[in-house]
Amino acid sequence: MPHAIARMAGALITAAAVAASLLLWAAPASAADLSGGRLDWGVKESFRSYITGPIAKGEIQTGDGASTSGGAYRFHSASGSYEGGSASIDYQGWVYFWGHDGELDLTFANPSVEYSGSSGTLYVYVNGSRTDMASLSGGSLSESGGTISVSGASATLTANGAAAFAGYYEAGQALDPVSFSADVAAAPEPTEAASETATEAETETDEVAGAVLDWGVRTSWRDYVSGNIAEGEWTVADGAADGGAVFRFTEGAGTATATDYELAYQGAVTFTGNDLDLTLTAPAITATGGKGVLSAEVDGARVDLVSFEAELAERDGLLVAEEVPTQLTEAAVPVFGGYYQAGDAMDPLLIAVPLTADAVLPALPDLGSEPVEAEPSTENPATATAATDDGVDPLVWIVPAALVVLLGAAAAIVALVQRAKRKQQAEAEAPPADETSEPTASEEDTPAENG
Incomplete structure (x- = not known):
């Protein structure tokens, strides 16, 4: 009998372990x-x-x-x-x-x-x-x-x-x-516009689209804007992106060969601070024989900002020029409040023009989203309801079921142990049985105990 109890207890313990594993399975931890x-x-x-x-x-x-x-x-x-x-x-x-x-x-x-x-x-x-x-x-x-x-x-x-x-x-x-x-992380989905842009670039001779332009203005300018003097900041809009050290202007369209190119881009960057409010919008580059200028709209007028020399080299389905040195033009001196003089070195340019549908543009440093301060939750955790794609989380029924199994298993084990103890005690207190007498039912076998 003790062996039977042990086997039953073992089986119930196994069932409890399975129920516990269901609990663990029901709430998987995924990074x-x-x-x-x-x-x-x-x-x-x-x-x-x-x-x-x-x-x-x-x-x-x-x-x-x-x-x-x-x-x-x-x-x-x-x-x-x-x-x-x-x-x-x-x-x-x-x-x-x-x-x-x-x-x-x-x-x-x-x-x-x-x-x-x-x-x-x-x-x-x-x-x-x-x-x-x-x-x-x-x-x-x-x-x-x-x-x-x-x-x-x-x-x-x-x-x-x-x-x-x-x-x-x-x-x-x-x-x-x-x-x-x-x-x-979220997996990026290819956009229809991007495919059309790449296809257009691939089918035309000199007509191109989908080009990008990277320019950081100048490191010391960004330090001035965000530092203790201007106490300001910059923001990007209309398709421009902030890469920290550079600003990326996108959707460049126009014509391009190795030495002659004319590209207009989308995007704007605005610098604000103490006595500072400057917006550079819709930049464009124009080059002939490799000598070019970068211009932008400033207060409604187009201004040549920097000059440069660069030929575009074909590589991996792109026409590209990287780390192109630039110099401030005379016309741009008042744009930056006289902070720099004509001929001063400004940040280098990156120009990249896709020529094929599978061309991969140079990666821009990814600063991610602006951190948002978490708001305290008003939801009661005890009554919160989880949901899956189907609207019902499996925890809603798995956890209660698993708890029922656990509680039932525990109760059964306790009952078996108590029953075994009572039987052992009764056998110890009973007088020696007369071998000739008829057997009598023990208290454990009575319907009252079993019922």
Whole structure:
């Protein structure tokens, strides 16, 4: 009998385990892929001042799409995963510090964060070696509108981070705060307009469409706009995109050969701040024999902004010119309030013109969506109803059913154990049975007990 009870109990325990597994299956944990976004970090204000000051007499450069924004360095194109309030995110771009005639030579590249709840770690490639640079705390990881973000997390230098600074700072010192964001990835869908544009470019001789133009105006101009003097910002509209270090203007159409091209683009970028309100709209480029100008609409008039020299080279189904040097024109000096003079170097251009349907345009640094502060939920978690594509979440019926199985199994096991104990006690208290007497029914066998 004890063996039978053990077998039954084992079977019921197995059933309970199956029910528990149903509960786990009913609420699977799936990590969300992340894309697009930005990480803003100024390293340390005193370090930036030291690099460019009279002692180090150095310079700071950014590259691979990294840019400056309000004194911080902005890294782009997030990738990673997010699950259950925890995120692991990689970013792209580098910032280069040089000083003391080359004795100080540091490159911080491709930062990443591992963050859970309100704390985490910032990693940075320092001269090619991945280093846990800082411990992060204080900022709460939140999700809103398909974007996860942390704003103003405190950063504390680690021992490995201190070594990366060659002892210039000690472990435990505060670095500049870190803010970061990323979008929950969505698969892009090809648009009908894009296909038509590519086909049109492929079937015409010199007529082209779907071209892009990348130009950042000038790094120091963006620093001025977002810095302590102008205390401003910039916004893009009408099809333009903000890549942090560059602005992309799209839907370029016109004619193009290697040396002669005339392309008009869509998009606008507006700079605002203290005593500042400037909009550059609908840029266009015109080149003859490789010598050209970039113009834009400014206050209703077209102005030649920069001059350049570039021939377009055919590559991978594109006519393309990259890192084309530019110089400010005389006409553009008042556009920037005399901040620059004619002939000053401005940011380089990228021109890309698709010639075939499968041509892939150069990637633009992806800053993702603007982080949106999460609103506190007013929904009662106890009464919240989950939904699937069919309108009903399987949890609605799986969880109650699994709970019923669990409770039933537990009750059956308890009853069997109690019954076995009572029988053992009764057998121990009963007098020795007379071998000649007729057997009598035990209390456990009575209908009252079994019924």
